Amino acid sequence: MDKAYQKKVLILALYAGELMMKNGAEIYRVEDTIVRICKACRIPYVECFATGTGIFLSLDKGGTDDDVYTFIKRIHSTSTDLMKISQINDFSRRFSSTDLSVEEGMDILRNIDQQKPYPKSIRFLGAGLVGLAFCFMFGGGWKECLLSLFVVLGTHFISGVIGRLQFNQFIRIFLSCSFATVASILLSYAIPGILISPMIIASVTIFLPGVSITNSARDLLSGQTLAGMAKATEAMIIAVAIAVGVGLVLQLWQISGGVL
Amino acid sequence: MMDFPLILHFFVAFIGTLGFCLLFHVPLRHIVYASSGGGLGWITYVYLTGTGNSPVVACFLGAIVVSLVAEVFSRAGKEATTLFIIPGIIPLVPGAPLYYTMREILDGDFSSAASMGAQVLFMAGSIAIAILMSASVTRLLVAVKNNLSANRS
Numbered sequence: 001m002d003k004a005y006q007k008k009v010l011i012l013a014l015y016a017g018e019l020m021m022k023n024g025a026e027i028y029r030v031e032d033t034i035v036r037i038c039k040a041c042r043i044p045y046v047e048c049f050a051t052g053t054g055i056f057l058s059l060d061k062g063g064t065d066d067d068v069y070t071f072i073k074r075i076h077s078t079s080t081d082l083m084k085i086s087q088i089n090d091f092s093r094r095f096s097s098t099d100l101s102v103e104e105g106m107d108i109l110r111n112i113d114q115q116k117p118y119p120k121s122i123r124f125l126g127a128g129l130v131g132l133a134f135c136f137m138f139g140g141g142w143k144e145c146l147l148s149l150f151v152v153l154g155t156h157f158i159s160g161v162i163g164r165l166q167f168n169q170f171i172r173i174f175l176s177c178s179f180a181t182v183a184s185i186l187l188s189y190a191i192p193g194i195l196i197s198p199m200i201i202a203s204v205t206i207f208l209p210g211v212s213i214t215n216s217a218r219d220l221l222s223g224q225t226l227a228g229m230a231k232a233t234e235a236m237i238i239a240v241a242i243a244v245g246v247g248l249v250l251q252l253w254q255i256s257g258g259v260l
Numbered sequence: 261m262m263d264f265p266l267i268l269h270f271f272v273a274f275i276g277t278l279g280f281c282l283l284f285h286v287p288l289r290h291i292v293y294a295s296s297g298g299g300l301g302w303i304t305y306v307y308l309t310g311t312g313n314s315p316v317v318a319c320f321l322g323a324i325v326v327s328l329v330a331e332v333f334s335r336a337g338k339e340a341t342t343l344f345i346i347p348g349i350i351p352l353v354p355g356a357p358l359y360y361t362m363r364e365i366l367d368g369d370f371s372s373a374a375s376m377g378a379q380v381l382f383m384a385g386s387i388a389i390a391i392l393m394s395a396s397v398t399r400l401l402v403a404v405k406n407n408l409s410a411n412r413s
Contacts, residue, residue: 024284026342082343083285089340117285126282133276137269137302138356197363201356205276206283210350214342217388221395235384239358247362254366 006061006069008102009041014073015109017048017055020088024080026215027052028222033092037105040096052230080211087112127156127206134205140198147187148199155180155203170241173207177245180204185253185260196260204242209235266303273302273351280347290343293333297348301326305352315357319383322352323390331398345391354383 017034021027031048038046038059045060058070091112095105117123131152135145159176167175180203184196212235220228250260277298281291301322308318330344357380364373 024346025340029340029342080283080346081285082340082346083287086287086290086339086343118282122282126279129275129279130283131279133272133279134351134355136272137276137351197359201359204359205350205355206280208350208353208355210280210353211284211346213353213384213387214345214349214391217391218342218395220388221392232388239380239384242355243358243362246359247366250363251366 003067005041005102006043006059006066008106009038009043010057010059010069010071012041012102012105012109013037013059014055014057014071015106015113016088016092017050017057018073018075019109019113020085021050021052021055021075022078023084024078024082024211024215025085025088026218026222027224027227028219029085029089030055031224033088036092036096041102050227052227052234081117083117084112084115087115124153124156127152130206131202133202135198135202138198138201140195140202143191143194144198145202147191147194148184148202151180151183151187151199151203152206154183156206159207170237173238173241174245177204177207177242178249181246181249185249185258200246204246207238207242209238212238266307269306270299270303274299276351277347280350284347286343286347290333290337290339293337294330294344294347297326297329297333297344298351300329301348302351315354315379316382316386319352319354320386320390323349323387324394326352327391327394331394341395349387349391352383352387354380357383 013034016037017030020030020033027050030050034048034050034055034057035046038048043059044062045058047058049056053075055073055075056070057073058068060066060068088109091105091108094100100108118126128149131148131150132145135148140148155176158179159172162172162175181200184199184203187199188194188196212231216228216231216235219231254260274295277295278291280298281294286294304325305315305318305322308321309315326348327341327345330341330348333339333344334341357376361373361376361380364370364376
């Protein structure tokens with residue numbers, strides 16, 4: 001039981017926390033997982049503080065000649081991958097109930113980290129289904145639904161391209177929503193008599209801040225007021241990005257003499 | 261929206277939520293449950309708005325349904341609740357009112373825009389409160405249950 005062991009536990013716990021946070025878990029769940037992993041490795045003094053953008057972790061074995069280890073981990077990108085959250089949840093439960101070694105734990109986490117989301121074709125299928133269904137739900141007929149399927153596919157593609165260029169979330173959502181609006185307006189000119197509102201609503205649906213609203217509420221309940229408010233603000237900013245992206249294009253269209 | 265039968269609304273919302281499950285990488289074995297949660301929440305919303313209730317109340321009760329269904333599924337499958345809530349809540353997130361707020365602003369009708377915008381805010385808030393309430397009720401029930409079984413042994 002030397003200092004190297006403590007450091008390994010620290011790295012393991014931080015790795016698990018980082019994975020959870022990067023894939024859209026709530027902050028209280030991140031803290032909970034980290035503390036549970038450390039306790040399972042028989043480290044009595046664990047303090048963890050996570051915000052939306054970083055994790056601070058201190059641990060101490062409590063002996064007179066043990067040092068306190070503190071580490072700060074900055075989290076940059078976030079996406080939503082519920083499979084990974086489910087697996088890490090499962091892992092932390094298994095890690096604390098059986099005696100897996102720290103090395104085995106690292107291997108399992110690495111495997112989870114390397115998992116890919118559903119293949120691209122499946123994700124495009126998902127986006128298409130979203131377009132089809134939400135267009136119908138918000139008052140589109142069958143023509144609008146079919147067209148909005150293609151608009152959403154295009155929007156999803158554009159969003160992926162902009163995401164790869166390392167722009168921030170606001171710009172990505174803003175540009176994608178503008179694209180969706182332009183595409184809807186052009187289609188409405190090509191095929192007279194179709195409604196553009198259901199199509200635009202359906203195509204911006206894939207950016208709606210459902211994850212932020214959900215996580216914000218659940219974090220606030222768990223006493224994580226800081227993270228909860230940060231997520232609520234994020235939801236607000238996404239909503240503004242969507243509204244501005246759609247509104248700007250509609251306004252420019254009206255100014256340039258187009259009819260909606 | 262009431263001119264279609266509720267079962268059709270359920271089916272369509274199911275498809276929409278299924279799309280989100282694919283985007284968010286929900287494990288295959290949970291996709292059907294997560295999507296049916298979304299469908300149930302949406303028909304609650306459609307039924308209530310169709311019978312003349314305010315969208316905010318309908319959204320609140322719809323979100324309550326989604327999160328209670330999610331709590332049940334997550335207890336049954338020993339999974340994180342968010343796995344079922346995140347896809348299921350999306351049909352209720354006020355995307356359409358947000359769009360119509362924008363349209364009203366562009367048309368220069370600011371009083372309509374303000375009332376529509378307030379509706380967006382209240383709907384988002386009501387979703388958050390519904391999630392909070394159902395999660396706390398579940399926690400309370402679990403605590404009571406643990407307490408009872410601890411006393412008995």
